Amino acid sequence: MSAALKSMPFDIAKIRKDFPILDAQVHGKKLVFLDSAASAQKPRAVIDAMTHVMEAQYANVHRGLHFMSEKTSDAYEAVRDKVAALLNAASRDEIVFTRNATEAINLVAYSYGRSALRPGDAIVISEMEHHANLVPWQILRDQHGVELRVAKITDDGELDFASLEEQFADGKVKLLAITQMSNVLGSYTPAGRLAAFAHERGAKILLDGAQAVVHRRIDVQAIDADFYVFSGHKLYGPTGIGVLYAKAELLEAMPPFLAGGDMISSVSYASSTWARPPARFEAGTPAIIETIGLGAAIDYVQAIGFDAISEHERRLTDHALAVLSDIEGLKILGQAQDRGGVISFTMAQAHAHDIATLLDRQGIAVRAGHHCAEPLMGRLGVSSTARASFGLYTLPEEIDALAAGLNRIKQVFGG
Numbered sequence: 001m002s003a004a005l006k007s008m009p010f011d012i013a014k015i016r017k018d019f020p021i022l023d024a025q026v027h028g029k030k031l032v033f034l035d036s037a038a039s040a041q042k043p044r045a046v047i048d049a050m051t052h053v054m055e056a057q058y059a060n061v062h063r064g065l066h067f068m069s070e071k072t073s074d075a076y077e078a079v080r081d082k083v084a085a086l087l088n089a090a091s092r093d094e095i096v097f098t099r100n101a102t103e104a105i106n107l108v109a110y111s112y113g114r115s116a117l118r119p120g121d122a123i124v125i126s127e128m129e130h131h132a133n134l135v136p137w138q139i140l141r142d143q144h145g146v147e148l149r150v151a152k153i154t155d156d157g158e159l160d161f162a163s164l165e166e167q168f169a170d171g172k173v174k175l176l177a178i179t180q181m182s183n184v185l186g187s188y189t190p191a192g193r194l195a196a197f198a199h200e201r202g203a204k205i206l207l208d209g210a211q212a213v214v215h216r217r218i219d220v221q222a223i224d225a226d227f228y229v230f231s232g233h234k235l236y237g238p239t240g241i242g243v244l245y246a247k248a249e250l251l252e253a254m255p256p257f258l259a260g261g262d263m264i265s266s267v268s269y270a271s272s273t274w275a276r277p278p279a280r281f282e283a284g285t286p287a288i289i290e291t292i293g294l295g296a297a298i299d300y301v302q303a304i305g306f307d308a309i310s311e312h313e314r315r316l317t318d319h320a321l322a323v324l325s326d327i328e329g330l331k332i333l334g335q336a337q338d339r340g341g342v343i344s345f346t347m348a349q350a351h352a353h354d355i356a357t358l359l360d361r362q363g364i365a366v367r368a369g370h371h372c373a374e375p376l377m378g379r380l381g382v383s384s385t386a387r388a389s390f391g392l393y394t395l396p397e398e399i400d401a402l403a404a405g406l407n408r409i410k411q412v413f414g415g
């Protein structure tokens with residue numbers, strides 16, 4: 001191992017002790033978990049925070065004038081402040097809790113898409129979107145008459161700005177909905193540049209931050225993002241809680257997505273009026289326990305610091321690219337200049353599903369398939385890839401174990 005890798009920006013051995021699952025054995029081997037981009041493991045602080053709400057102070061939020069309800073409501077609402085600080089939002093009221101990034105995008109497509117966009121307007125996405133940032137816009141296209149356009153990526157897996165220019169050329173584009181980091185190629189897109197690009201052409205921008213928020217400090221004001229979405233479960237928090245950030249003036253003008261309790265101002269049989277955002281977009285009993293778990297996850301990553309997290313990811317990625325490139329027959333998909341800890345690859349000797357199954361026998365968890373990005377697979381000329389992805393607990397030795405595992409597979413398949 002190189003000296004640079006030995007001196008990681010934080011004490012990983014200590015971090016790993018915070019994640020109980022990392023001691024697990026799989027098929028009699030020590031777990032090597034390289035699937036954090038699908039969902040990250042949870043630190044003890046998150047598990048404890050969720051257990052604590054249930055054991056010590058659980059009640060429904062925003063409803064009861066009793067001790068437990070007030071305590072839980074305070075804990076729940078405090079997470080809104082934590083998320084606002086995480087994203088550097090101008091106001092806590094710009095933070096809407098959703099179930100996940102997917103629901104946040106659907107909320108925008110349904111509410112903003114059907115109220116602010118007109119038939120004939122166009123939406124641009126890129127060739128490297130997760131289905132979550134494609135299918136909701138397809139439905140909007142089919143039901144509301146907007147056009148859906150796709151900006152190309154280069155062979156290196158970067159956004160092709162010439163293609164983006166072309167998509168915007170006729171002035172019809174009103175929304176650019178784009179990932180900040182590809183869950184397949186690991187490529188980052190230049191969020192601030194894209195926001196300026198969209199705004200100069202009279203469009204809004206939605207950034208899918210499901211992957212990026214895990215690895216980098218996000219500043220929605222510096223980016224000038226109109227909408228920003230992410231999921232708690234990839235950020236070391238629980239499932240069932242996600243976030244939509246939107247600028248206050250946009251949320252104010254948006255009609256509800258889901259309707260019912262908590263999102264109203266008044267209700268009669270004749271008509272109802274809506275609460276102000278963010279309550280307007282949080283119908284029904286929310287994911288109270290999960291939200292509090294997300295708050296603990298945010299505290300956890302903030303305590304480590306995003307400078308250290310980004311630096312760790314950079315060193316791991318450089319190491320992984322170096323060791324994987326040495327394996328004959330292995331092809332890494334995506335060579336973006338600005339890329340992070342998600343590496344998709346194919347092997348001449350074995351199918352992606354065989355790779356994942358055989359690695360699993362060695363205790364190594366990677367993902368195989370189309371990664372919810374079928375059109376991107378078509379663009380790359382493959383039907384599936386294997387994907388290794390890293391979290392803040394990932395060790396360089398685990399990447400070495402992956403490389404050794406792949407070399408063994410190569411031998412099994414006679415490569």
Ligand code: PLP
Pocket residue numbers: 037038100101102103130132133179181182183208210211231372
């Ligand atoms: N966007 C990207 C880039 C993702 O990687 C994912 C999940 O893999 C999503 C959106 C959807 O996230 P979720 O399934 O948590 O809604």
